Amino acid sequence: MPTFVYMERCDGCGHCVDICPSDIMHIDKTYRRAINIEPNMCWECYSCVKACPQNAIDARGAADFAPLGHSVRTLREPEKGTISWKVKFRNGHEKNFVSPIRTTDWGSIPAPTELPPPSDEEFESQVLAHEPDALNIVGGVPTLTSDQFRKGVI
Amino acid sequence: MGLFSRSKTHFVDSDVLVIGGGMAGCGATYEARHWGRDLKIVCVEKANIERSGAVAQGLYAINCYMGMQWDENQPEDRVRYARNDLMGLVREDLGYDMARHVDSTVHMFDKWGLPMMKDPESGRYLREGKWQIMIHGESYKPIVAEAARKAATEVYNRIMVTHLLMDEKKENRVAGAVGFNVRTGDFYVFRAKAVIVAAGGASHIFKPRAVGEGMGRTWYAPWSSASAYALPIEVGAKMTQMENRIVLTRFKDGYGPVGAYFLHLKTYTENAYGKEYESTWYEHTKGLVGDYIDMHPVPTCLRNHALLEEVKAGRGPIRMVTKEAFQDPHKETVGWENFLGMTIGQAVVWASQDIDPKHTNPELTTSEPYVMGSHATCSGAWASGPEDFAPDEYQWGYNRMLTVDGLFGAGDTIGGSAHKFSSGSYTEGRIAAKAAVKYIKDMGRDVPQVSEDEYQGLKKKIYKPLENYEVGRNQITGGTVSPSYIQPMQGLQRLEKIMDEYVGGISSHYMTNEPLLTRGLELLATLKEDLEQLGAEDLHQLQRAWELHHRLRASESVTHHTLFRKETRWPGYYYRGDHMKLDDEDWHCFTLSQYDRNTGDWELEKAPVYHIID
Ligand SMILES: Cc1cc2nc3c(=O)[nH]c(=O)nc-3n(C[C@H](O)[C@H](O)[C@H](O)COP(=O)(O)OP(=O)(O)OC[C@H]3O[C@@H](n4cnc5c(N)ncnc54)[C@H](O)[C@@H]3O)c2cc1C
Ligand code: SF4
Ligand code: SF4
Numbered sequence: 001m002p003t004f005v006y007m008e009r010c011d012g013c014g015h016c017v018d019i020c021p022s023d024i025m026h027i028d029k030t031y032r033r034a035i036n037i038e039p040n041m042c043w044e045c046y047s048c049v050k051a052c053p054q055n056a057i058d059a060r061g062a063a064d065f066a067p068l069g070h071s072v073r074t075l076r077e078p079e080k081g082t083i084s085w086k087v088k089f090r091n092g093h094e095k096n097f098v099s100p101i102r103t104t105d106w107g108s109i110p111a112p113t114e115l116p117p118p119s120d121e122e123f124e125s126q127v128l129a130h131e132p133d134a135l136n137i138v139g140g141v142p143t144l145t146s147d148q149f150r151k152g153v154i
Numbered sequence: 155m156g157l158f159s160r161s162k163t164h165f166v167d168s169d170v171l172v173i174g175g176g177m178a179g180c181g182a183t184y185e186a187r188h189w190g191r192d193l194k195i196v197c198v199e200k201a202n203i204e205r206s207g208a209v210a211q212g213l214y215a216i217n218c219y220m221g222m223q224w225d226e227n228q229p230e231d232r233v234r235y236a237r238n239d240l241m242g243l244v245r246e247d248l249g250y251d252m253a254r255h256v257d258s259t260v261h262m263f264d265k266w267g268l269p270m271m272k273d274p275e276s277g278r279y280l281r282e283g284k285w286q287i288m289i290h291g292e293s294y295k296p297i298v299a300e301a302a303r304k305a306a307t308e309v310y311n312r313i314m315v316t317h318l319l320m321d322e323k324k325e326n327r328v329a330g331a332v333g334f335n336v337r338t339g340d341f342y343v344f345r346a347k348a349v350i351v352a353a354g355g356a357s358h359i360f361k362p363r364a365v366g367e368g369m370g371r372t373w374y375a376p377w378s379s380a381s382a383y384a385l386p387i388e389v390g391a392k393m394t395q396m397e398n399r400i401v402l403t404r405f406k407d408g409y410g411p412v413g414a415y416f417l418h419l420k421t422y423t424e425n426a427y428g429k430e431y432e433s434t435w436y437e438h439t440k441g442l443v444g445d446y447i448d449m450h451p452v453p454t455c456l457r458n459h460a461l462l463e464e465v466k467a468g469r470g471p472i473r474m475v476t477k478e479a480f481q482d483p484h485k486e487t488v489g490w491e492n493f494l495g496m497t498i499g500q501a502v503v504w505a506s507q508d509i510d511p512k513h514t515n516p517e518l519t520t521s522e523p524y525v526m527g528s529h530a531t532c533s534g535a536w537a538s539g540p541e542d543f544a545p546d547e548y549q550w551g552y553n554r555m556l557t558v559d560g561l562f563g564a565g566d567t568i569g570g571s572a573h574k575f576s577s578g579s580y581t582e583g584r585i586a587a588k589a590a591v592k593y594i595k596d597m598g599r600d601v602p603q604v605s606e607d608e609y610q611g612l613k614k615k616i617y618k619p620l621e622n623y624e625v626g627r628n629q630i631t632g633g634t635v636s637p638s639y640i641q642p643m644q645g646l647q648r649l650e651k652i653m654d655e656y657v658g659g660i661s662s663h664y665m666t667n668e669p670l671l672t673r674g675l676e677l678l679a680t681l682k683e684d685l686e687q688l689g690a691e692d693l694h695q696l697q698r699a700w701e702l703h704h705r706l707r708a709s710e711s712v713t714h715h716t717l718f719r720k721e722t723r724w725p726g727y728y729y730r731g732d733h734m735k736l737d738d739e740d741w742h743c744f745t746l747s748q749y750d751r752n753t754g755d756w757e758l759e760k761a762p763v764y765h766i767i768d
Contacts, residue, residue, distance in 0.1 A: 020201070022377050023697060039370075042370045043375050046211060051205075064367055090505065090507070090508050102297065128584050130258055135222060137222045141254055141255070
């Protein structure tokens, strides 16, 4: 399922180049449009497909095991907080799915500095940020004593 | 001075340097800011943290959540589970430490906006199995990245880190790292007081099952390039359990995970003739591993073993029986969304081959081996344990510090602590970052210094593949065949072939022995010589060249470890044909290795395993 780019849709904006974790979406110097320069290092993660504002990128099952005639298309709508999928089989059958992707506003996560600064006592103890409260248990961070350990076969 | 070593050099000074902005790296970046309010925290990533690492396409489950608030599981339970699954050998101190904190991590994700599925009756997180909770995790990575960006002083995307730098004054102390920008080609020298390596696991060490265009459709991401191992190995950090590579039973060709299918959808496997087969291998497996076959759940490697034996007996392919479960429309939706949320390629394979699991039971197969430290496997660096209870042999400094001063690790980097998954890796990043801040505060003014000689030498070395190509290319009329250089992909394919045929990959049904491993090491040594002649046409290939260097170093480590452990501890992951049985008397221990960068020698030793009573 490596990706490919439709000539008439791509405007060369470079979003896909910026996001591809494999560094394989590049802008072709002659056509000034995106191409997958190394399809056999594509994970079909769809990061580029989701990021393309023109819906210019699609995937085609890898030639060594996937017959032609299928498609898996997606539309990610961050402002709506959803992602939609359309799966089309070789035999023409179709399946559609929609899932939520986020329950809060984009950009709304508070920086750790918005928490009160930790005390020396917390720094010396085993708690991490937001703990012990964020564990939702009484008694604080659980611990063990080293005499509970023994060497060797179980 | 060579052609390309004239590239511009940038110096970046920091207190905490986080290498790799995946799950563990984002956790480390966030936590470092909480404890080090006034510190300079820098995260450096070879891709873009918005969608990098193993979670780039999202996940459909968080595989490690205790649920202590509802008394569903306690950290001790997690330790027992991981210990059983890894045939007795895990660092129980590290596992307990991760498990006691992991719930607070998951509660943070929930608050930040990750859609968690809830049980409509109890209101609790919906369980897929005893340990897993279900999420709509398409945006898992963007959410985690948002928090990391808010915490970091600076995030550097598209910088491939190639080497760590050591302090010029104090022996065995880290002082930073170097790398190059994959877009501009500029050289970067990161000077830091503490370094956290969180660069993920390793795919493409062994030859994958796909034979062409599909070779990137591996289970673990093709960009998991073993930097997490090569970086510490090369500065002399001790490694552990590198022989414990993992093989996964997955849906054929797309590598779609089976967890939700077994646990939530209650599908099950059968052989080509519709028969249950696992129980028929019980006595045979007991003969190899003794009582370990009686553990519940059955260890992952032993389930692989039964599948492999059944296929070798001529009763393959093995299929997942989905036809019954998929009659329920809710289950059918979960089955599909599970893949669309984390392994889209499996949906593509099924669509292309007209496999609708409602009408066809899909095939399963075993994957090529991977090297990693966060799944049902525990390869990685040997780390110091938690201060409050780790046994003396497991504690020489700060929590999650490796055997090099100031060098920390988390996630796939850390060995001995299996079953962390996404949430546990993030949590381990948090643990390592708090310890790194402590290390810096205790350090006072005695700060590390990088030597100009060292980074200038590395600069020359890093750009050499571009020069090799430039020079060699003029010798030939065109094409990819040169007598003076090999390309990164050609080198990668040689590496995969050596590892596959000599170190226990798919083509030998994961079988190896001492003569094979010894020959494998010879072949790796000549490949290492050839890597001095890698030719890179552009910066993209230069990144591939250094990924290959890292993969080769990790492969050497895997091979030495496999040779050292003279038993078959994990049948189904790999077999030592000359030592087919598990041997608790001699090998109920960890294996440790150390590489000497001056001599190129590897030293191996055993380290004790401690168990929590009961
Ligand atoms: C298909 C699949 C399904 C999974 N399913 C689940 C699941 O259902 N639930 C669950 O909890 N977990 C699951 N996991 C496991 C989880 O993804 C990992 O355990 C976790 O991501 C490991 O975290 P990490 O930070 O160690 O590595 P990663 O998240 O992979 O991060 C490593 C980072 O380092 C960067 N990097 C690497 N080398 C360099 C370098 N040289 N220079 C700079 N940066 C570098 C990478 O680009 C990456 O961003 C799954 C994984 C896969 C692949
Ligand atoms: S994101 Fe889309 S439009 Fe922009 S360069 Fe890539 S393929 Fe072309
Ligand atoms: S699917 Fe993923 S790996 Fe493939 S080109 Fe797109 S972003 Fe890159």
